[in-house]
Amino acid sequence: MSGACVISLGSINVDFQVRTDRWPDAGETLLGHDFLMTGGGKGANVAILARRLGVPAMLIGRVGDDVLAGEALRPLREAGVDLEHVWKTTGWATAVSMIVVRPDGRKTIILAANANDSWPETDANAVAKVVNNAPSGSVLVVDLEVPRFIVRAAAEAARRRSLPVVLDPSPADRMEDDLYELIDVITPNPSEGRLLTGVGIESPDDAERAARTLLERGVPAVCQKLAGGGCMVVTEDGNHHVAAEDVDVVDTTGAGDAFAGAMGVALFEGQALVDAARFAVAAATAAVTTYGSQEAYPSRDELDRMLSRLPPIVSGDGR
Numbered sequence: 227m228s229g230a231c232v233i234s235l236g237s238i239n240v241d242f243q244v245r246t247d248r249w250p251d252a253g254e255t256l257l258g259h260d261f262l263m264t265g266g267g268k269g270a271n272v273a274i275l276a277r278r279l280g281v282p283a284m285l286i287g288r289v290g291d292d293v294l295a296g297e298a299l300r301p302l303r304e305a306g307v308d309l310e311h312v313w314k315t316t317g318w319a320t321a322v323s324m325i326v327v328r329p330d331g332r333k334t335i336i337l338a339a340n341a342n343d344s345w346p347e348t349d350a351n352a353v354a355k356v357v358n359n360a361p362s363g364s365v366l367v368v369d370l371e372v373p374r375f376i377v378r379a380a381a382e383a384a385r386r387r388s389l390p391v392v393l394d395p396s397p398a399d400r401m402e403d404d405l406y407e408l409i410d411v412i413t414p415n416p417s418e419g420r421l422l423t424g425v426g427i428e429s430p431d432d433a434e435r436a437a438r439t440l441l442e443r444g445v446p447a448v449c450q451k452l453a454g455g456g457c458m459v460v461t462e463d464g465n466h467h468v469a470a471e472d473v474d475v476v477d478t479t480g481a482g483d484a485f486a487g488a489m490g491v492a493l494f495e496g497q498a499l500v501d502a503a504r505f506a507v508a509a510a511t512a513a514v515t516t517y518g519s520q521e522a523y524p525s526r527d528e529l530d531r532m533l534s535r536l537p538p539i540v541s542g543d544g545r
Contacts, residue, residue: 230363231282231308232490235353235380236269236394237342237371238287238312240294241519243325243479249334250326258326262518265301266323267342268369268394268483274520275487275509277305279529281494284308286356286380287372290320290341301520311356315344331475331514342371350379357383367392367490368409369483370400381408390493394486398422407444411499413486413506414440415451430467433458437465449503451485455511459503466500469537470511480519485510488529500539508532 244258265274269287276283285307289295291314298320302309319340327333357366357380366384368377368391377393384391391409395401398418406412414436416427425436430452437448437460451457455470488509492502509524512532516522524532 228361229282230361230494231284232273232276232487232494233284233286233357233360233364233366234269234272234276234487234490235286235366235372235377236272236369237267237321237339238270238285238289238298239265239267239321239323239337239342240297241266241323241325241479243327243518245327245329245517247329249328260517263297264518264520265298266480266519267298267321268371268396268486270298270302271480271483271519271523272367272487272490273302273307274305275484275523276491277307278523279488279491279526281491282308284311284360286311286353288313288315288341288344290314290318291316292319294320294322315341318344325479327477327479327517331478333477333479335479337371339371343373345373345376347375350375354379354383357389358387360387360389362387363494365390365392365490365494367394367486369394369396369486370398371396374400374402374405378405378408381405392486392490392493394482395422396482403443406440409445411447411449411489411493412440412445413449413451413482413489415482416453419450427453430458434460434465447499449485449489449506451482455514456507457503459500461499465542466503467540468500468503468507469540470507471532471535471537473511473515475514477517477522478514480522481510481513483519484513484523500541504533504536504539505529508536511536
């Protein structure tokens, strides 16, 4: 890619999704409806979101050598994502995510990581080279659904280039202490925030407390997401409660990826951190109003309309 872009490093899946009226009991066969097979994965979703918003995007990841690889990559190709650095792993299956969504929009996911975990050690150098060669002005967005040594290599290369790094710490049990100082913004959801800090996040005050624990580990900015939508943005200079619009939640699948992708887009466009967080909240809020993940991501006009409806930011002093 000749110009600056959002570089997304992370998982690439095929999602198999259904709706049910409730969670199934143990041993029960529960009938579902609204079956959806679509491209997914955190890395892929971030890249799709960037393209939906009109920003150039490059994806770094791995798929298998099976028929599902084409299904995973088709929407990315159609969206114009640069796939030069998506590699196929011989003898591995493409990752598959099996998703069940309840009427309240909450979901449960079983992920077979497959090719997402198939990176050889030598790929660390290849990934670092891609980031080293990225045009100035690019932004790196990463998740933890690929091996940690790959994430570390990319983040170190971005740090050498002074490229902003956004980390979605999912799954949180893969987070390592030496990553905090390599990233610029971390975006945990409430469950991830609790696992990383031990703080149960039931309120904005809880979110601020958890975020300050993460600041002490070396990350400059924390966007701690809240269960009902919105987030707390916390830096050494202060805290900012970015609330979400109250919407009818249809499906929360992929909302966190929309948040991370929109954060990357906003930083790419030069928005200040708090404005970028508001932009990300608007994207995530729009995403939960439609069934599916990539299918639900807003256009720029749709995101702007959601932005206009968000409540004002409430800011406080640093502590």
